[in-house]
Amino acid sequence: MRQFSFSFSSFYIFFFFFIITPQETSSAVKSVFSIDIIKQTCRTCADKSTIFSHDLCLTSLQSIPVSHATNIQGLALIAMELALENATNTISSIEKLLTSRTFDPFARACLEDCFKLYSHGVVTLIDATGAFLTGQYSTANVWLSAVMEGATTCEEGFPEKEGELSPLTKENYYLFQLCDIALCIIHLLSLPLHS
Ligand SMILES: *[C@@H]1O[C@H](CO)[C@@H](O)[C@H](O)[C@H]1NC(C)=O
Numbered sequence: 001m002r003q004f005s006f007s008f009s010s011f012y013i014f015f016f017f018f019i020i021t022p023q024e025t026s027s028a029v030k031s032v033f034s035i036d037i038i039k040q041t042c043r044t045c046a047d048k049s050t051i052f053s054h055d056l057c058l059t060s061l062q063s064i065p066v067s068h069a070t071n072i073q074g075l076a077l078i079a080m081e082l083a084l085e086n087a088t089n090t091i092s093s094i095e096k097l098l099t100s101r102t103f104d105p106f107a108r109a110c111l112e113d114c115f116k117l118y119s120h121g122v123v124t125l126i127d128a129t130g131a132f133l134t135g136q137y138s139t140a141n142v143w144l145s146a147v148m149e150g151a152t153t154c155e156e157g158f159p160e161k162e163g164e165l166s167p168l169t170k171e172n173y174y175l176f177q178l179c180d181i182a183l184c185i186i187h188l189l190s191l192p193l194h195s
Pocket residue numbers: 056059060082085086089090174
């Protein structure tokens with residue numbers, strides 16, 4: 001737990017250090033530019049995939065002050081940071097569900113599986129961010145895909161028993177989509193055009 005808290009906070013320091021870099025451009029120019037790259041990136045990614053949510057991409061990325069989104073690399077980092085925050089909140093939600101409500105043994109076991117998947121997911125997201133920041137795009141790619149698979153596995157556990165509904169559908173969807181934004185940007189950055 002101590003180990004986890006430490007890497008979590010150092011991640012944040014690392015993250016903000018990277019994002020808040022001095023800019024020469026005026027803030028007005030920068031804002032217009034930022035809104036534009038968010039729109040453009042979400043559109044491009046939505047056009048490439050049928051499961052990618054254009055709306056969630058827009059609202060998520062625009063929820064961060066636009067001045068932070070200086071370039072497409074910055075957008076990938078914002079997506080990963082949002083995913084990390086989301087996954088961390090979901091871990092608390094699962095803990096609350098497990099203590100405050102009574103679930104049948106099957107649902108309880110599923111929730112415990114989800115707890116493990118999300119705990120691994122948080123660590124994996126931090127690793128993915130580190131890999132991304134050091135330019136290891138294919139490694140970041142593999143780790144982000146693993147986190148998405150974790151969300152899917154969590155969701156698919158519940159309906160394995162007839163009539164059982166997942167209490168984490170929204171959470172799993174958010175985590176999947178936020179990781180998919182980062183994944184799409186990594187693919188865009190890996191195109192020959194960008195290298
Ligand atoms: C998770 O992410 C989604 C999409 O950005 C957002 O709407 C939601 O408020 C976030 N939830 C939490 C608990 O962080």
